[in-house]
Amino acid sequence: MIELVNVSKIYDDKSRALKDVNLTVYENETLGIVGESGSGKSTLLRLIHLMEQPTSGDLLFKQTSTLKWTKKDIRRQKEKMSMLFQHFNLLSNLTVLENILLPLKLQKRLNKEKALSLLEFVGLKDKANSYPSQLSGGQKQRVALARALITEPQVLLLDEATSALDIQTTEEILRLLDEVKRKYHPTIVFVSHDLEVIKKTCDRVLVMEKGEIVAESKVSKSQLGTEGLTYKEKAIKVLSS
Template structure:
């Protein structure tokens, strides 16, 4: 792999397969997948249930390793890292989950600060900046149960960004949200890329989400990469009022 490729590419899957053994049966969650995720892009990963999307995400985060092939993140083959080096690499990768995964007994501020605490760091200014960035500056002392679903996902995004990751992995981040809130979260992901230059991998089954924000999308079926589809950019405008948004979507 050339230095030029390394600097321009955030993630490389090089002939990656992942096989699981269940009793006497073997299941290929991924089969000979090769793809590049350009640095600074918003890259979609599309597929129905069982397509291999979650396995792909776990491989990018080093939570799983390929049966064969290589997963290279920021020029580093994750399988070549020791446990300490892998933990350090994960500090450079943020994750946003479908169901938020917030700690109910912690406030908004404490939830966002948690990754810093786990790294034995204290940076109140960074936490405050992240709350302001996601639009939650006035809710720092509230608990998750006092927030809407969209607000909880904003907390989750701020928590993922507080360590200034190079790569943000989003696992179905809008599937638990209504249409209007989904649009707001997708706009926040676009703002994240624009503000911080973060590379974003958006794992989803929602075509509208990919169409709204992604530069390209890899389409999977039963563990196989079918194609990588470029997403044409068109001017997007979302009406500020929920009623107008509903009328526009129903009329289109």
């Protein structure tokens, strides 16, 4: 579905965020990406979301290289992807319903019925005319999820989407995400530093360190002691055993 081939990203200030990353995201899987702060997780998501370009290497969607894509090709692919952020990124001057409709407005194909049915799906039917400031963190992320789903994306990208939420609210969002998977079958890339969240949600996990993928693990549900281990060792142990 998505492939990165020898992808490196060096920013203008010469900081190297990604180094020779090779990775395949398979259709309909939920791939987790974990790693310590600064390891390159968000950079990787921004490249997949076509918000930034690799300095070298290639990014492919369904076996098609993006290297020679026109602005129109990029826009078409972007319309098939949605991203969720840690701090929700809702527009404070728009109501909940207007926020959810925003991606369709940008694509000039408004559909209020669809927005209302998604609002019902995320359990916030009665909040259509509220403003983001009137919602809790968990409710804001539900609105962001409804907004992400309104374009029927093939790919959902989550950057620390539950990291600003408490444990119970995180559980609620993860349950909703399970429903999203059953109902819409998107391909998901879930970035988090929280191994427990990744473990509950993902089929497969990659561990990043200093811009490189240093380990891959299938997720299993057993629990082991992890005191005194490095992040990489801990990740492998918690995620696979």
